[in-house]
Amino acid sequence: MLSKTSLQTTIRNLQEAQLRQSRDAYAAYLAAARRDRTEPADQDQASREFGNAELAEYFEGPTRTYEAALKRLQSIDFGPKSRVEEGAAVQVDDRWYVIGVASQAFECDGVTYMGISTDAPIYKALEGAAAGDAVAFRGRDWKIQAVA
Structure with a gap:
């Protein structure tokens, strides 16, 4: 969990x-x-x-x-999220991201995450998406698997 x-x-x-x-x-x-x-x-x-x-x-x-x-x-409000926004943890194509500030990859509770700034181009593509959505970024479709 x-x-x-x-x-x-x-x-x-x-x-x-x-x-x-x-x-x-x-x-x-x-x-x-x-x-x-x-x-x-x-x-x-x-x-x-x-x-x-x-x-x-x-x-x-x-x-x-x-x-x-x-x-x-x-x-940043890290409360539960249902859409990709600041403070959300987002699983995209089996990788986890935290939306808020850019960071190197880090481990938390046995899962690897990477921080993404709200200024990052990938965030602009993901913003507002929900679990199950697909978004296009740099000529590729990205599947949103989970948003927390």
Whole structure:
């Protein structure tokens, strides 16, 4: 039996773990990129510092993405659903998806799920469908087996 509470907790825990990892990587990068201020600076050092600042932005981006995903998860109603909408767990062609935020594949109660954002093209095709419906996406028919 599908436990939406367990599913919500698992996807939230996954996003929190990814946020921690992203923050740790960002902090480690910044610590390693700091210049020793006791050493004289030269043009090469200035160039490296500029490059390090640009690279730091790439580490910060995923952190902001995970923070936004966690905030979004807090506002999603994971109650029972009969149609594909935000907060639904959807079985499509023997694969399970959770509608709300994008995520990597994860296990919950022995079942593999993947998070889909409501901005994803596949969600636009699935939106509003019910169990038993078929939807077309990228030239293929997709069978909705279950919606919870």
